[in-house]
Amino acid sequence: MQVEKTKENMCNCLCMMCPSYEKICKLKNQDENKNISTKDLQNKTHYEKMFCAFEKSNCIHFDRGCICQNCEVFKKYGLKHREYCLKTGGI
Numbered sequence: 170m171q172v173e174k175t176k177e178n179m180c181n182c183l184c185m186m187c188p189s190y191e192k193i194c195k196l197k198n199q200d201e202n203k204n205i206s207t208k209d210l211q212n213k214t215h216y217e218k219m220f221c222a223f224e225k226s227n228c229i230h231f232d233r234g235c236i237c238q239n240c241e242v243f244k245k246y247g248l249k250h251r252e253y254c255l256k257t258g259g260i
């Protein structure tokens with residue numbers, strides 16, 4: 170099932186707490202990640218969070234551990250993969 174690009178799902182995403190989400194990427198993306206509207210979210214194919222609903226990251230390049238399996242979105246949509254930031258659709 171396709172993960173819906175909703176604010177609720179975005180709030181439940183654990184990517185920002187993940188060891189793979191490097192500090193430099195957090196700093197680079199903090200303004201957009203904070204200020205995006207629901208309408209803008211729906212129209213995007215790329216976003217630097219909730220990678221299971223979007224494409225892979227342009228900033229994260231190394232697997233330092235994935236915590237997707239602990240995420241409510243992962244459970245809600247019955248996701249099967251991990252590391253959605255490194256490969257679109259997950260590994």
Ligand code: SF4
Nearest residue numbers: 182183220221237240
């Ligand atoms: S499953 Fe992973 S990528 Fe998707 S919302 Fe949860 S933590 Fe983020």
Ligand code: SF4
Nearest residue numbers: 184187235236253254
């Ligand atoms: S998709 Fe997985 S590995 Fe990538 S940032 Fe999110 S929780 Fe971490």
